[in-house]
Amino acid sequence: MTHPTPTILTRYAHGGNGLDDATLWSVEVHLDGCADCRAHLATPATADLLDRVAASLDQAIRTGPAPAPYRRPAFTVHRRWLAWTLLPWLAMTIAVVTCAVALDRVAPSLPSLVLLLAPVAPLPGVAASWSRRFDPVWELIVTTPSAGLAMVLRRTLAVLVVVLPVLLVAGLSTGTSLALTLLPCLAFTAGTLALGAFVGVRPAAIGLGLAWSGAVLLPSLASESLSPLLRPGSTALWAVAAVAFAALVPLVATHFRRLRSGA
Structure with a gap:
């Protein structure tokens, strides 16, 4: 497996600056199957943001209205x-x-x-x-x-x-x-x-x-x-x-x- 270079991963993490569409697509496909590259992108700030988003979603689910029952058309x-x-x-x-x-x-x-x-x-x-x-x-x-x-x-x-x-x-x-x-x-x-x-x-x-x-x-x-x-x-x-x-x-x-x- 060929991994993206650290430079490409860094640019990808900053919004894909300087990367063409083909490179962005190949990086995203690679990240789907490579835990090491995903871990490389998971900076402390990113991990903290994801934790806060997950906590916010959990709170919204607990306090929000109950899901509407499914009704077959x-x-x-x-x-x-x-x-x-x-x-x-x-x-x-x-x-x-x-x-x-x-x-x-x-x-x-x-x-x-x-x-x-x-x-x-x-x-x-x-x-x-x-x-x-x-x-x-x-x-x-x-x-x-x-x-x-x-x-x-x-x-x-x-x-x-x-x-x-x-x-x-x-x-x-x-x-x-x-x-x-x-x-x-x-x-x-x-x-x-x-x-x-x-x-x-x-x-x-x-x-x-x-x-x-x-x-x-x-x-x-x-x-x-x-x-x-x-x-x-x-x-x-x-x-x-x-x-x-x-x-x-x-x-x-x-x-x-x-x-x-x-x-």
Whole structure:
């Protein structure tokens, strides 16, 4: 290690008189790692000044006001759980389920719209809760340590907290099977997250919603007959599907750290 000469250290101690910027910078870098040179600069007057400054700071800390408690910025708290822009989607879901209840009562001979819509009811909210298109601070949130699977699960839970009670009330009011109302909903939600780890949550929700509409919902309405997938014997199948997809989600957790705008 090459130490600064005593002349350079003396000039540095007196404010850097006669030293160019490069020399000043190199001396400061050297002092960070050299205790001997720092001791050379520590004259009795300097040491006395530092002692008095330290004593003054200690006194100010003891007699000053207590530090204000840390409060997490409000936007970071609610943004972890909810993107306010998905509220219209939740309102739309509630309105659609309400209409399904009304149609079930008006036309009881038709297949239950509550059962047909229950599996895909949470998907619009889940898609909107983790998407650059619907969250104006998506770029900020996605770069935080709390992003990834944990945030996806929190926001999905926020959607289910709204949608599941609505479906529960809809099922009770129409006399449909609560198991066939809630289990397909949970299975599709977990399936969206499992598939979303690879293709993005929003594309997964859209894809599963379209698949269900084309394979089950529309054919059931056209034939005026409820699909076998929503008859009492299918309860165990939906329970197994919900558990299987839910168990798969943690196994693909690392994929959620790489979600892009299609998430």
